[in-house]
Amino acid sequence: MNGLRVAGLTKSFGGVRAVDEASVTFRHGRINALIGPNGSGKTTFFNCVTGMVKPDAGTVTYHGRDITGRGAHKIAHAGIGRSFQLCRVFPRLTAVENLLAAVRPGSVLRALAPARLKADVDRALALLTRVGIEHLADVEARDLSYGQQKLLELAGVLMADPETILLDEPAGGVNPALIERIGVLVRELNAEGRTFLIVEHNMDLVMSLSDHVVVFDRGRPIAEGPPDAVRADPVVLAAYLGG
Amino acid sequence: MRSGSETFVKAAGLVGLAGLVVAFPGLASDPFVLSVGVVIISYAVLATAWNFVGGFTGYISLGHAAYSGLGGYATGLLILRADVNPWVALLLGGLVVAVLAVPVGIAALRVRGASFVIVSIALVLVLLLVFQSWESVTGGSDGLRVPRPFDADVLRPEQHQRFFHLHAVLLAVMLLCWWVIDRSRFGMGLKAIREDEDKARSLGVPTVRYKLAAFVVSAFFTALGGGLYALWFGFLDPIFQFSILVGSNMVLMSLLGGVRSLFGPLVGAVVVGYATEFFKAQYGDTQMHLVAMGVLLAVVVLFLPDGIIPAVRGLLARLRPGQASIREVTQEELAAEVRR
Ligand SMILES: Nc1ncnc2c1ncn2[C@@H]1O[C@H](COP(=O)(O)OP(=O)(O)OP(=O)(O)O)[C@@H](O)[C@H]1O
Numbered sequence: 001m002n003g004l005r006v007a008g009l010t011k012s013f014g015g016v017r018a019v020d021e022a023s024v025t026f027r028h029g030r031i032n033a034l035i036g037p038n039g040s041g042k043t044t045f046f047n048c049v050t051g052m053v054k055p056d057a058g059t060v061t062y063h064g065r066d067i068t069g070r071g072a073h074k075i076a077h078a079g080i081g082r083s084f085q086l087c088r089v090f091p092r093l094t095a096v097e098n099l100l101a102a103v104r105p106g107s108v109l110r111a112l113a114p115a116r117l118k119a120d121v122d123r124a125l126a127l128l129t130r131v132g133i134e135h136l137a138d139v140e141a142r143d144l145s146y147g148q149q150k151l152l153e154l155a156g157v158l159m160a161d162p163e164t165i166l167l168d169e170p171a172g173g174v175n176p177a178l179i180e181r182i183g184v185l186v187r188e189l190n191a192e193g194r195t196f197l198i199v200e201h202n203m204d205l206v207m208s209l210s211d212h213v214v215v216f217d218r219g220r221p222i223a224e225g226p227p228d229a230v231r232a233d234p235v236v237l238a239a240y241l242g243g
Numbered sequence: 244m245r246s247g248s249e250t251f252v253k254a255a256g257l258v259g260l261a262g263l264v265v266a267f268p269g270l271a272s273d274p275f276v277l278s279v280g281v282v283i284i285s286y287a288v289l290a291t292a293w294n295f296v297g298g299f300t301g302y303i304s305l306g307h308a309a310y311s312g313l314g315g316y317a318t319g320l321l322i323l324r325a326d327v328n329p330w331v332a333l334l335l336g337g338l339v340v341a342v343l344a345v346p347v348g349i350a351a352l353r354v355r356g357a358s359f360v361i362v363s364i365a366l367v368l369v370l371l372l373v374f375q376s377w378e379s380v381t382g383g384s385d386g387l388r389v390p391r392p393f394d395a396d397v398l399r400p401e402q403h404q405r406f407f408h409l410h411a412v413l414l415a416v417m418l419l420c421w422w423v424i425d426r427s428r429f430g431m432g433l434k435a436i437r438e439d440e441d442k443a444r445s446l447g448v449p450t451v452r453y454k455l456a457a458f459v460v461s462a463f464f465t466a467l468g469g470g471l472y473a474l475w476f477g478f479l480d481p482i483f484q485f486s487i488l489v490g491s492n493m494v495l496m497s498l499l500g501g502v503r504s505l506f507g508p509l510v511g512a513v514v515v516g517y518a519t520e521f522f523k524a525q526y527g528d529t530q531m532h533l534v535a536m537g538v539l540l541a542v543v544v545l546f547l548p549d550g551i552i553p554a555v556r557g558l559l560a561r562l563r564p565g566q567a568s569i570r571e572v573t574q575e576e577l578a579a580e581v582r583r
């Protein structure tokens with residue numbers, strides 16, 4: 001079984017069923033979009049998949065391996081990376097240190113090796129160059145603009161070299177030029193073999209970028225398919241308009 | 244990026260500091276000044292040990308007296324009840340506390356922020372009760388007399404001198420360890436935890452294991468500091484050993500000097516230690532020195548939120564000609580960004 005599969009995933013907060021027996025299969029190797037009204041459980045779904053919160057029920061498998069409820073770092077090691085809805089970086093670390101923090105030491109002894117090994121620093125600088133902020137390598141993340149922080153977060157995720165990348169609203173709060181740039185990056189990275197799963201409210205971006213769209217409403221998928229078909233689906237329109 | 248002259252200044256500073264530490268007991272002929280020196284360097288040891296967990300992970304433990312107290316009692320009891328050589332007892336005591344710190348750390352490090360502070364205090368209070376009431380083993384509230392490791396013919400000033408240098412050696416070892424961790428991958432992971440623990444997890448940092456490792460190292464060194472102090476002072480009273488004040492002092496000193504700096508806790512210990520003695524001398528045997536310390540703490544929090552060392556470093560950077568601040572650089576870069 002290739003890629004990420006989720007079956008019967010459930011997570012409640014008090015009385016709220018944020019994710020309600022959601023079963024989804026994503027197209028491995030493609031750009032998948034996850035859309036849905038505010039509060040439909042998209043972020044909670046991400047959190048369950050990436051081990052940030054423990055689901056109440058259901059299973060998450062990756063390449064056929066059960067990763068349900070595993071520690072977040074183990075899921076990261078399995079090859080799943082993610083960004084956060086409200087962009088999260090390490091504010092008092094420099095841009096390059098933000099990336100170095102994602103280096104996996106490998107063994108106890110190698111954990112005591114210097115963090116600034118040339119090979120790691122070179123790779124970090126190459127990634128910063130790729131997202132276009134290499135000139136800010138030695139600036140603390142808190143001194144970057146929001147857009148630059150978003151690019152830094154993406155570079156940090158890439159530093160861990162994940163095969164599957166979950167992005168929670170990559171276009172949220174950034175200007176159109178930067179949305180364009182992020183779109184191009186995602187497409188390039190996908191062409192290099194990385195699978196994407198993107199939560200996004202910007203429909204233009206979703207429609208132009210994704211190969212497969214899953215629509216969430218009240219904690220579960222109500223429709224899925226190619227972007228054009230989903231856009232025309234009356235069920236989807238009803239969910240967005242009816243609330 | 245680092246210039247040769249900066250490295251030279253650093254090396255010279257380090258040599259100067261080491262020279263001062265070695266020479267101090269010889270310069271201070273007065274036994275009282277010497278004993279104050281031992282107290283201050285003991286605090287430097289404890290604060291630096293605290294900073295392995297406080298500085299790297301941002302978990303603020305107000306209860307580190309648990310580990311210094313346990314280290315002191317373990318050392319004393321091993322000598323008294325098991326007739327172990329004092330230096331072996333000191334090391335064994337440290338190891339025992341390190342082992343104990345594993346389950347304690349697993350339990351305590353599950354909670355963050357204010358909850359962790361409360362949990363850390365709870366442990367000290369429990370230990371205080373245990374060591375006060377378990378008289379047959381610990382000596383209870385009457386305290387425990389710890390035999391001196393040096394022969395009786397070694398006089399008081401000489402004792403102070405030796406213990407000052409022993410503390411200095413321990414401090415040097417700890418500073419070296421802190422420095423190694425600071426620049427390591429492990430250290431980068433710890434700092435990521437300090438900045439944003441969930442973000443760190445999502446990037447693959449094994450946060451539980453990393454926090455625990457830092458915690459155990461910190462407890463081990465804190466216990467060694469407590470044990471060495473016990474050997475010097477020769478007497479342990481549970482009310483002073485398992486005291487929130489001791490833990491708060493470690494926190495205050497580290498914050499004052501700067502928790503992100505290698506020498507921050509040491510600088511903080513010197514300032515606070517000296518200030519305490521100064522205020523005690525000014526106000527006599529009253530509690531006024533505590534008030535004065537409170538004011539000092541407030542001043543630091545208000546005006547030097549990052550501590551003395553970063554403040555001084557920032558000041559020097561601003562004084563250096565042709566050196567733009569980071570902010571200005573970013574503005575320029577931002578402008579360049581816009582033009583692109
Ligand atoms: N930690 C939490 N505690 C309590 N309730 C929560 C928590 N996280 C999410 N919820 C609730 O779960 C539901 C789903 O929230 P979630 O953030 O997953 O939605 P979303 O689809 O990501 O929304 P948006 O598009 O606005 O980001 C909401 O009703 C929210 O209030």
Ligand SMILES: [Mg+2]
Binds near residue numbers: 042043044085168
């Ligand atoms: Mg969301």
